[in-house]
Amino acid sequence: MASSLTVAQHRSNLAQLRAETETNIANLQVAYDELDPEEAASDVGAGEDEGGSEGDLTRFERDRIRARIGEEQAFLEVIDAAAERAQGRGWKQCTKCGEPIGDARLEALPATELCVTCKANRGNW
Numbered sequence: 346m347a348s349s350l351t352v353a354q355h356r357s358n359l360a361q362l363r364a365e366t367e368t369n370i371a372n373l374q375v376a377y378d379e380l381d382p383e384e385a386a387s388d389v390g391a392g393e394d395e396g397g398s399e400g401d402l403t404r405f406e407r408d409r410i411r412a413r414i415g416e417e418q419a420f421l422e423v424i425d426a427a428a429e430r431a432q433g434r435g436w437k438q439c440t441k442c443g444e445p446i447g448d449a450r451l452e453a454l455p456a457t458e459l460c461v462t463c464k465a466n467r468g469n470w
């Protein structure tokens with residue numbers, strides 16, 4: 346663990362994270378499209394005897410997936426903001442207090458803009 350995180354490595358980590366997030370969104374989108382509440386509601390008879398609740402469950406699942414897609418898309422923006430910071434000098438610094446974020450933390454969470462201390466005072470990345 347001697348080598349410190351280089352900006353090139355950091356950018357590549359961000360690019361990889363972005364690709365993973367885009368894959369997540371695509372997968373969620375597929376799962377979302379496959380859940381058709383109308384179809385599920387009328388498709389009773391595959392041995393399911395709980396008739397009416399099936400459609401509700403599907404709607405609930407769709408809402409859940411849509412929320413996840415929203416989160417992933419918000420995360421993409423966070424990644425893009427981090428990639429933008431990686432163009433400049435302060436990419437290792439906390440955007441709030443200006444202290445170094447720390448290589449280990451940046452490697453684990455490339456999109457983070459906050460040091461551990463500031464993160465503890467805020468909800469997300």
Ligand SMILES: [Zn+2]
Binds near residue numbers: 440
């Ligand atoms: Zn900080």
